Amino acid sequence: MSPSGPPVPPDxxxxxxxxxxxxxxxxxxxxxxxxxxxxxxxxxxxSETAQALxxxxATVHLGHDAAHLAPDASAVVVSSAIRAQNPELAAARERGLPVVHRSDALAALMAGTTPIxxxxxxxxxxxxxxLAVALTALGLDPSYAIGGDLDAPGSNAHHGGGEIFVAEADESDRSFHRYAPQVAVVLNVELDHHANYASLEEVYESFEEFVGRVRPGGTLVVSADQPGAVELTSRVRDLGGLNIVTVGEAEGADVQITRINPRGLTSEVSVLLDGRMLTFTVSVPGSHYAHNAVAALAAGIAxxxxxxxxxxxxAKYTGVxxxxxxxxxxxxVQVIDSYAHHPTEMAADLTAIRQATDGGRVLVVFQPHLFSRTRELGTEMGGALALADxxxxxxxxxxxxxxxPGITSELIVSAAEAAGADVTAVHGADAAVERVAGMAKPGDLVLTMGAGDVTELGPLILARLAD
Incomplete structure (x- = not known):
């Protein structure tokens, strides 16, 4: 692709x-x-992503070594996960190179566009x-940066020729404070990322700062149903120059969901918008995905x-x-992979899968993500697993x-047992594959769940089932 549109940012x-x-x-x-x-x-x-780059x-080196840093590099880009002792980061600091956080790099890319x-x-x-898929289907050729691949390695981002730039805004390290969107979407506000947030109040304050960075005359699209989002709306209601569009099933929502009709692995959704009824298909299961689609609809309209x-x-969106x-x-036996790692996500995906199954059992292989999250939310994770068979x-x-110290997956196992769940601790991928393959019967569904490398078990489970 020949470069076009906004120039490459300095550095x-x-x-x-x-x-x-x-x-x-x-x-x-x-x-x-x-x-x-x-x-x-x-x-x-x-990885496939490295190959796509x-x-x-792009030049992609394997491993971390100061020698990988080119003599004429203009800057080093890092995320919050990169530690100070990384040899490439240390070399960059010794050479006096600019060190740019990924959120600042993304903010620079959004300059000169209409950011959502x-x-x-x-x-x-x-x-x-x-939103990216729908705007692309309309021929608007948006740029986008997403935290997951749409349909192929490297499809998490695109430099488009259109004016709109759609970006996922990460609150985990407060890096979303770097953006100044024309349209901001807030789907929900809950306590998570306990290494960076000591309380729910801190989370609210962080989201308030994000909303406060919306451009004058811009729009906040926010859930009318989720309690945290409703609280946030009350806190930012009086911000000058901010248009607020509420979405959800609540009476009086600006974009009101009037019906969600599950149809296997899809849903038909009806919304009331400006006195008109719109009905469309969401090609993934579950009411939470229907709510996501309506938020995307409102943001695109804005x-x-x-x-x-x-x-x-x-309807062109078929999953990520x-x-x-x-x-x-x-x-x-069907094998499905889920990124869910927060209890709310886990419960939502298990409910969606339960609605989509035809009488078979739902068997879960769950991998907790982060010691701090397990310490704070392990009990709720165990409760969510009670939704599985x-x-x-x-x-x-x-x-x-x-x-x-003392924080292990046994916290979740104990909580799940207390909630009446059939749950077993397993140690190692091989043991998990063997056990779940031995449990599964025709008509069952196996769900690998978590934000870590549990995603790699799906093909291994399928191969074991096929033996």
Whole structure:
């Protein structure tokens, strides 16, 4: 692709990304490469995402080494997960290179566009994806940066020729404070990311700051149903120059959901908008995905897209990797992958899958994500697993955290047992694959669930079932 549209931001014409294969980092790298920047970076291991970046001309090194930093690099881009002792980051500081947080890089890419920033404790990736797909289907060619792949490695981002830029806005490290959107979406507000937020009040304050950065005359699209979002609305109601559009099933919502009709792995949704009824199809199961679609509809309208055409275009969205993604079927058993790792997400996905099954059992292989989240929300996670017929719980996936004394997946197992769940702790991927494959019978559904590497078990379970 020849570069067009907004220029490459200063300092980012020869960027080096540390952890370039990550969902957020790879999207920014892809857009810069498409704009003509000479992109390089490193990641711990090779991946399809790294290969997709190489296809765009990026240089991707494996492992982290100061020698990977090119002599003429213009800046180093990092995420909050990169530690100070990383050798490439240390080398950049020694050389006096600008160190740019990924959110600042994304904010620079959005300059000169009409930005839509999608925020919330959960549902961001799905809603951003729905909006990107629908606007693309309308021929508006938006730019977008998403925290997951739509349909192929590297499809988490695109440099479009249109005016709209759709971005997932991450609250986990408060980096969404860097954006100044024309349209902000807040799907929900809950306490999560306990390493960065000590209380729900801190979360509210963080979201208030995000909303306060909406451009004068811009729009906040916010849930009328979720308690945290309703509280946030009351706090920002008097902000000058802010248009507020509420969405949901609540009486009086500006975009009111009047009906959600489940149809297997899809839903038919009807909304009342400006006195008119719109009915459209959402091609993924569950009422929470229907709510995401309606938020996407309202955001697109606020950015200037025609309502009826946008509603029809939302049906083009067929899913994003790891969001109730069907991995395959073997021996009469379907295997689906879910990114859910917060109790609310877990309960929503399990409810959606339960509605879509035809009498079979729902078997879950769950991997907790982060020691801090397990410490604070382990009881609620166990309660969510009670919605399954049987669950296996793996050891905690640490990601960026060091272990915490006494915090193990046994906290979740105990809570699930107390809630009446059929739950078993398992240690290691091989043990989980063998056990769930031995449990599954024709008509059952196996759900691999969590934000870590549990996603890699789907193909292994299918292969074991096929034996």
């Amino acid at each position: 980012l014409d020869r960027p080096h990304f540390i952890g370039i294969g990550g969902a957020g980092m790879s999207g920014i790298a892809k857009i810069l490469a498409q704009r003509g920047a000479r992109v390089a970076g490193s990641d711990a291991k090779d 190489r296809a765009l001309g 920033a999608v925020a919330g404790t959960h549902g961001k990736t799905t809603t951003t994806s729905m 950015a200037g897209a025609p309502a009826r055409n946008l509603a029809s275009a939302l 990797k790891r969001r109730l993604q069907l991995k395959g079927e073997a021996a009469g 049987a669950s296996l719980v793996l050891d905690i996936y640490p990601a960026r955290e060091d272990p915490l």
